[in-house]
Amino acid sequence: MFIGDVFGTPGLRAVRHYLEGHRGDVDLVVANGENAAGGFGINRKQVEQLWSWGVDVVTLGNHTWDQSDVVEALETSTRIVRPANYPVGTPGLGFTTVQSASGERLTVGQVMGRVFMDPLEDPFAAADAIVEATPAGQALLIDAHAEATSEKKALGYHLQGRASAVIGTHTHVQTADEGVHGGTAYITDVGMSGVQHSAIGMQFEQVHARFTTRRPHRYRPAAGAATVCGVLLDLDGRRARAIERFQWHERELDPTVAAA
Numbered sequence: 591m592f593i594g595d596v597f598g599t600p601g602l603r604a605v606r607h608y609l610e611g612h613r614g615d616v617d618l619v620v621a622n623g624e625n626a627a628g629g630f631g632i633n634r635k636q637v638e639q640l641w642s643w644g645v646d647v648v649t650l651g652n653h654t655w656d657q658s659d660v661v662e663a664l665e666t667s668t669r670i671v672r673p674a675n676y677p678v679g680t681p682g683l684g685f686t687t688v689q690s691a692s693g694e695r696l697t698v699g700q701v702m703g704r705v706f707m708d709p710l711e712d713p714f715a716a717a718d719a720i721v722e723a724t725p726a727g728q729a730l731l732i733d734a735h736a737e738a739t740s741e742k743k744a745l746g747y748h749l750q751g752r753a754s755a756v757i758g759t760h761t762h763v764q765t766a767d768e769g770v771h772g773g774t775a776y777i778t779d780v781g782m783s784g785v786q787h788s789a790i791g792m793q794f795e796q797v798h799a800r801f802t803t804r805r806p807h808r809y810r811p812a813a814g815a816a817t818v819c820g821v822l823l824d825l826d827g828r829r830a831r832a833i834e835r836f837q838w839h840e841r842e843l844d845p846t847v848a849a850a
């Protein structure tokens with residue numbers, strides 16, 4: 591299972607509730623957590639919460655460094671990865687390998703796009719290095735954290751037949767183009783786990799004001815019922831058999847959910 595960008599308190603709450611009922615359905619869970627701290631990074635406590643709820647690997651992205659105490663997790667854990675195409679010497683891992691209770695091994699790597707984003711090292715070459723470092727036949731998932739659809743599509747094509755899955759993150763809107771191509775499961779964006787009726791996780795008012803006044807306004811995370819967006823992957827080693835996307839909605843009026 592791959593869970594899309596967990597945004598703020600509503601996203602964390604929904605993921606916890608969703609995994610309480612569904613963690614047992616799958617061998618391994620990967621979640622992009624880089625927006626957990628109100629949209630800006632993830633702190634150490636939130637990383638540990640995701641792990642405790644059954645997430646095996648947390649992936650990050652352009653907001654990796656927003657919360658300073660995440661660096662400790664990056665330097666001490668093999669269950670969190672940041673984009674592999676940061677400069678040599680950057681704290682943390684660009685890919686890691688985890689094992690399920692049933693003995694299945696999965697390498698999880700992340701690369702970040704460069705179109706409309708920070709100009710990092712080449713994500714295509716970084717992905718190649720992850721492929722080369724992963725034992726033949728072992729399952730390999732790449733989180734393609736990028737803004738531009740074309741760059742993510744090209745990364746999927748680049749890794750076709752060489753990665754088990756290329757899962758797009760960052761844009762926060764789930765796309766309907768999931769499929770298996772040459773043995774590689776692909777989706778341009780898995781979507782955000784958070785409040786969907788929002789400006790990709792933030793309250794509309796300040797984002798709207800920024801667009802209409804052209805002046806800075808402090809963003810506030812949206813509140814309310816959240817949706818978990820993700821995909822389920824059926825992998826046979828390096829080859830994918832199937833990809834299925836899902837959205838799980840919190841019940842709007844459930845007081846126990848709203849109060850959590």
Ligand SMILES: [Fe+2]
Binds near residue numbers: 652
């Ligand atoms: Fe991002």
